[in-house]
Amino acid sequence: MSSTPPSPPPTPVPPPDAAADAQQVERAAELLAGRPFVVLTGAGISTDSGIPDYRGPDSPPRTPMTYQQFVGDAAFRRTYWARNHVGWRHVHRTRPNPGHEAIAAMEGRGAVVGVITQNVDRLHQLAGSRTVIDLHGTYADVICLSCGTRVSRDELAVRLEALNPGFAEAVGAVADVEIAPDADAVVESTEGFVVADCAVCGGLLKPDIVYFGENVPKERVARATALVDAAEALVVAGTSLTVLSGRRFVTQASRAGHPVVIINRGPTRSDHLADLRLEAGTTPTLRALATYL
Known part of the structure; x- marks a missing residue:
């Protein structure tokens, strides 16, 4: 794909x-x-x-992931990247x-x-x-927390698709998935999703976005x-x-x-x-x- x-x-x-x-x-x-x-x-x-927004009058309650959760727990990282793998396609096509x-x-x-x-x-x-x-920050860039290497989200998408063929299709068409802020998507199950590490040093990749709990x-x-x-x-x-x-x-x-x-x-x-x-x-x-x- x-x-x-x-x-x-x-x-x-x-x-x-x-x-x-x-x-x-x-x-x-x-x-x-x-x-x-x-x-x-x-x-x-x-x-x-x-x-969508987080705090608008008509927005549903949301609990965004914190920086501490992302860097401290592999399960949280898997959940983030699985949801983002679906949601970024929606944000990427918005005008x-x-x-x-x-x-x-x-x-x-x-x-x-x-x-x-x-x-x-x-x-x-x-x-x-x-x-x-x-x-x-911006959803369009990804940074390695270990060596500082930057890659585009487009480039990472190719790697995630290769590691998880058919995952997005199994979740459902982008138009049928509830999209959350920050290129996120509501995905019920992220079990088995494979996260991509830094291609240079094997370190943790993080979107170049300031998370809750981060300065x-x-x-x-x-x-x-x-x-x-x-x-x-x-x-x-x-x-x-x-x-x-x-x-x-x-x-x-x-x-x-x-x-x-x-x-x-x-x-x-x-x-x-x-x-x-x-x-x-x-x-x-x-x-x-x-x-x-």
Whole structure:
């Protein structure tokens, strides 16, 4: 079987009533006008591309794997890679939605100076955004924890398929499997799945993703901090700001006296710092905002 993903499906279009109130969008545009701003994004911006989130109002309860579980238990690693072997095919074929495209368009016009994303799907880059900091890494790369060798997820897919011929087909068609965040999939049984070790040293391979319980690399935090420092405002789109890794930038912008606009369905942990809070879908709201900026 070829590891080449199928052609991407059409980008889903959210219902028109998911947009923020027109007056709120105008107010956001007034706050941001003439102020180069950073956009901080979370899983909520990718749900319209068919990638579910962890904490959205309609999301089922999920228990993500921790870094300690992954490195400390072979059974957890087998479960992760078996589920990922199925789920990555779905994420790999997803495409940017109009929300991603709106951000890229505003960057092209000079309104947006860069994107800090908590997502690992690389949809901002595919949409055309040039300055993107993948705060939590990316599903598209894999790293050896022993020797530091990096390989692409595409390359690893070939090895996993050779080690586990027919596994994905036995689980079921990708369209029939419940997809979880971070290129994961709900797979009932992973018994017998063979995990690939590093081809160079035989060490543990891990996706280049910051797991729960793992710290964001300091260099990456420093770049994101500098980007927020260089901007004059911050827009938060599609994240509940539950984890500190993203929330810190809202605090940073607020302390600097820069306007903070939050667009999210459901409350966030930094609502008290927002100059304007829009309870709305990110895709239509960003599209509306882009008509002003």
